[in-house]
Amino acid sequence: MVRRIPPGRATTYGHIAALCGKPRGARAVGWALHALPDGSDVPWHRVVNKSGGISISKVGLPPELQRALLEAEGVEFEPDGRVDLKRWGWTGTDA
DNA sequence: ACGGTGACGAGAT
DNA sequence: TATCTCGCCACCG
Numbered sequence: 092m093v094r095r096i097p098p099g100r101a102t103t104y105g106h107i108a109a110l111c112g113k114p115r116g117a118r119a120v121g122w123a124l125h126a127l128p129d130g131s132d133v134p135w136h137r138v139v140n141k142s143g144g145i146s147i148s149k150v151g152l153p154p155e156l157q158r159a160l161l162e163a164e165g166v167e168f169e170p171d172g173r174v175d176l177k178r179w180g181w182t183g184t185d186a
Numbered sequence: 187a188c189g190g191t192g193a194c195g196a197g198a199t
Numbered sequence: 200t201a202t203c204t205c206g207c208c209a210c211c212g
Binding site for chain 3: 118123
């Protein structure tokens with residue numbers, strides 16, 4: 092699911108879960124990404140929380156990393172350090 | 187088998 | 200509008 096998120100776009104855990112048929116399984120999505128192997132081809136950095144913010148610091152990962160990865164794809168961050176999902180959000184309806 | 191925890195989300199205050 | 204609380208699914212002790 093995460094793999095089909097186009098570059099330069101971002102989506103939420105809940106949305107991924109919904110696309111998987113588990114609208115309430117957002118937390119499980121997070122767990123899945125946390126369990127990803129290092130060399131994985133999954134663009135986990137394109138997944139943010141519903142607020143467009145980064146929560147990876149909870150597992151010890153540097154939020155700056157995810158931010159850098161997204162910015163490298165052209166995604167712009169709000170002054171509050173969050174992504175505007177209304178603009179960069181990917182719903183799956185738009186490839 | 188039980189209870190606690192964590193890359194989350196929605197409803198209530 | 201900002202915070203808090205409760206509910207979700209899966210994993211660990």
